[in-house]
Amino acid sequence: MNMAETERKISEQIRNVQFAIKLLVLVIFLGYMMIWIMMPTNIFWLHWLPHIYTATASTYFGLQGANLLIYSFPILLIATLGCLHLHLGKYVDDSDTRVQKAAYSLSWNRPVLVRGPLGIISLVELSFLLMFVALLVWSFSAYVVDMFKNITREAASAMNVSVWELKLRSAALLLGLVGNVCLAFLFFPVTRGSSVLRLLGLTSESTIKYHIFLGHTALTLFTAHGLCYVVFWARTNQISEMIKWNKIGISNVAGEVALVSGLIMWITSFTPVRRKIFELFFYTHHLYMAFVVSFVLHVGFPYSCIMLPGFYLFMIDRYLRFLQSQQRVRLVSARILPCQTMELNFSKDPRLSYKPSSIMFVNVKSVSKLQWHPFTVISNNNTDPDKLSVAIRCEGRWSQKLYQKLSSQIHRLEVSVEGPYGPASTSFLRHEMLVMVSGGSGITPFISIIRELLFLSRTPELNIPKVLLVSAFKKSEDLAMLELLLPDSGTFCNITNLKFRIQAYVTREKTLATENPKQSQTIYFRPDVLDRPVSSILGSNSWIWLGTIISCSFLIFLILTGLLTRYYIYPIDHNTNQIYSYTAKSLFNMLFLCVSIVIAATLVFLWNKKQNAIYVRQIQSADSPTSIESPGPESWPHNFDTELESLPHQLSLEQFTTIHFGQRPDLKKILLEFEELKVGVLVSGPKKMRQDTAAICSSSLAKNLSYESFSFNW
Template identity: 60%
Template sequence: MGSGTSGASMKIVSAVITLLLMVVFLGYMMIWSMTPTNTFYLNWFPDVEKKTSSTYLGEQGSTILIYAFPILFIATIASLYLHLEKKYDHDINTSRLFSRMILSKQLAITKGPLGIVTWTELTFLAMFVALLVWSLYSYMHDMLAFAAVEAAQEKFQVWEVKLETAGLSLGLVGNTCMAFLFFPVARGSSVLQYVGLTSEASIKYHIWLGHITMAIFTAHGLFYVTYWSLTHQILQMLKWDKFMVSNVAGEIALLAGLVMWATSFGRIRRKIFELFYYSHHLYVMFVIFYVFHVGFAESCLILPGFYLFLIDRYLRLLQSQQKIRSVAARILPSEIVELNFSKSSGLSYAPTSIAFINVPSISRIQWHPFTVTSNSNMDSDKLSVVIKCDGSWSHKLYQILSSPSPTNRLEVSIEGPYGPPSANFMRYEKLVLVSGGSGVTPFISIIREIIFKSNTTGSKTPAIHLICAFKKYADLAILELLLPVSGTTLDLSRLQLQIEAYITQETERKTVNQSSIRTILFKPSPSDAPVSAVLGPNSWLWLSVIISSSFIIFLLLTGLLTRFYIFPIDHNTNMKYPMPASSAFGMLFVCVAITIAASAAFLWNKRKNAKELNQIRTTDMSTPAPSPASLLYETELESLPHQSLLQATTVQLGQRPNLKKILSELKEENVGVYVSGPGTMRQEVAAVCSSFSANNLHFESISFSW
């Protein structure tokens, strides 16, 4: 009775919060649609300014209220709800309610420059582009009405004034893009989690926004350079005005943006990843000089997205400073490595979660995402990732571990894990998992979760059909990781598993040399810590505290500076406070506020977790060092799981899977089709699932190849 009442209460709370946040968000979007109009600037904004004007927040007070507060309110309430959902009822998921309302997964485009796009994504993209077009039209229409008067006053030709007006309008439209640019890259965002999006799935939205933003800002810069050149004002490019827009700051920001843009295109990003990775850190210069260019008051329009990103980035920085306890590494054929780390028992994560790994001995600043293959329900003290050598970083790691005298300690830092809000794949009657190469790794966690659910719940679990393609026969060794290693007490016979493995570049079966498969055990260090949530088990609650408290600290700092320093200067008729100094103080206060709030929350949780950490260290120190013989990989799996895996697997040599034929023959009414692999494979599966004859197939893509 209590459980039913709790579930009903959570449904009501979910509905109320969803309605509230949707109303706030729609109001926020209405503000953006009205911003380029005279109605807003001549009537609405002055009215709000009169009611909010004070000697504390100054000119940015009304901008903060209108543009920053609504989104930070949404992020705070979403964090509180996610905490309540996790604490009281794991089965009631916000994303399901939200998905039923607006987030359709029906595919609209399966191939093209946008990638695989659903009708929902296409609709929102079209609405956003329409907002940009409307904003550009409205800005130019209202400002061009005064072009003739302005031309007469400044003794310019009308077309020259129109050219400047077009450049200014493009810059103002670019602000709209900037306002949304950083939302998709906050990995631990409560907003993304609330609507059922993962950080890796949202990257494509950042890519779309990035291309649009840079195209608009580049046009903005070119229009102004052309205008200055034609009107003999080219020296304006060297102007850094203390009280108006700074041209030099805008040029530096644009230059940093162009470098990031040029290195972010697909071919460069994938073939020269290091160039893309390092150059993308120029976003710091881009944002700083953007603020100096337009002033802090104007940049408050884009504050909420970047504010949430900064919180997430600083929390990631705090988590990355911890050295993680590496337990063991398993070296498999075909250059496959499984890394195992000690994990806090309170850390839980959903299947298909990812963790970002840093190995300082290879590179101190490079972080690479890998799927977490362990299951938090089955592995209470261990977190595992599988790495297939495919690039210079992973090859260096493999060389370190596979050398004749491998290291006895691997220093590693971890950010995450980050994952979906829930295991939505449990709702399907059947799961078809399609993978290419190392793309099979996300499915390891799915299969292990279904094993756990089939043994612990009375509900029926979906049957699994795994279709995997490998280049070489030795790559089949990765399938040994699908089932739990020896020692599991779960009944694997309840798992309905069928595996079809395709070897594309070899036509003969080969015997895997068991002596080449081994385990390396690492020695513990007193300074090592288990993988744990950066804000502890109640991370969503703490995130809401950080967002709200840091924003209050920021307002207090801004109020004190404005009231006792800026206000007396601005209201002296002979003086005015310089805009660069105001911008510098604004950025400083944002960083100080976030640092204070996030550091306090992190240190509080770190102190609470110190007891568990001491227990792990005591256990490590009391465990005798392994003998050299124990470093060799013993007989693979116990007979039951190993035989179950062999019986479930069919190997096809020298051919690729006919995915269209396999998928079209599925007769079940509700089939989840998950694909993880090369882009061509994902497009092929998406095309089949989007056809009119495949209404029973529901497409999901898991990929890190942006």
């Protein structure tokens, strides 16, 4: 048996294990959703839950043990299994797993809503969205029926209130209960390194719109919940309830603090405020910590287990991002193009692996100590093992300040990064044709994809799809962005190996401006002993380490809260929940939650940091210079100008490029002319461009088109 056959069999076995993991995850998820479906019914509260409490009764966990079991444990188990699934994916080559998807499978990913409030939505996204809305409607209606049927005149008279006032109080309660459904899923889309999202083939960038949707819905329900209670208290002369902080049961003051925090975040998150005063949105959004803490103090920790899984995974991700952001990375050089686009080149740990179209968050302390901005990684993981590059278009105030600094003969920049983050796998090779449609700086995600295809074209056995790049620019000087398609390292294979065409459109000029050809500038920076190459915060086996952090931190939390309950709380209240303070218990549990995450994540981080240090010493001792080694001291800072010829005269791209002046691309004509059975349409650019392309791909005339969008506007 030859080596190729052995690798093929191993790869097949790994796929079988991955399929078994996905099947197990599906079973767990269906059971978890069954709990949500039954939760608004009397069957759940009067029959299921008492039996669960009885079966899980323990002097170590009390009543919260059952809630941890049915609400928190399933999702954390899914996240851990997802990490294992993604780790195994490392040993399966993307090019070896090209699956010829059936027509019905492709149809599920076709856009069905193009200009809705949530943007472009595929059929599979719409299905999940409708199921979630159905869950909200079902929960609301079930709570209404069960609560209102017990409201009678006799019951109202016994409480010295009218029937409608009693119904108002019940409505206030059920609005809060339904709002908790949104809160339970709110943090999943903003967990950048989420194994749950990657398991579904999603990324945080593609699902951020659902975080916005969930946030708006949750705060609408919570605001109505609070207002209904205020009106009820005012009508029944119980307005003093607003300043009560009960030792046992619901704490009203904590709920009001949570609501005020949520309202501030909500108001500053609307599009006009977010885009015009981004700093205000950014800073006020950190009130999520006050919101969550106050929410837990309001309802008690046992009930908070409903929203705990998503927030727990988010906190792990946030702490890991904090650890990574504290490390300064080595910025080797920067290239400034005539169109005011900057290419930043970082030193990279060769063991760091990322997929095409990944993004990385960048912080430049001399520009802003607090602001982090996402940028597309344009380098290729295979051809640039020691370098990682991002492209930045000079458009906002932050990027303009950075541009001014790079143009001012600086010696070095202190930079920190988070990421890179990207899809778990790519499926470009399953297409016969790839059409990439971009507008302006939207070309950046396609740079890494094209470089990846160029690398794969070295392998004759692979069927590389033909590529058409359709790019629209405002001015002819913006054509310089096409220069980024090919790296300046000279290590790439010949572009002729790829069936590649470029259709470039300059929309605001009739001819090419050639009077004063502009120049690009490359700047080399002085290295610092404290700077480190960009590396994965959890090392080369990041997914398996993340699964270890999730499982071990939750185990530590269970041990700490179990010891507290058994040896401190239980001797006081004997699990009656009627003596020991809810507030104290909630604070203890939140403290243990944070301590558990910090212990597990820090230990894994320090271990990998130690391994990285050993690896760096081995590399240094080998005396093997890398391709991105910084220049010597005699050239710090070193700037040189190179004449950037107009695109049609570049020998490397001129034979593949056609430039159209004074017009926009006719997307319908371009996309509907292809006869290939499987055409992948990738779009990155302005909202209208994405919508127009999605509308074409969703039409009955485009059965062979598969749509995918890269959007960074939200």
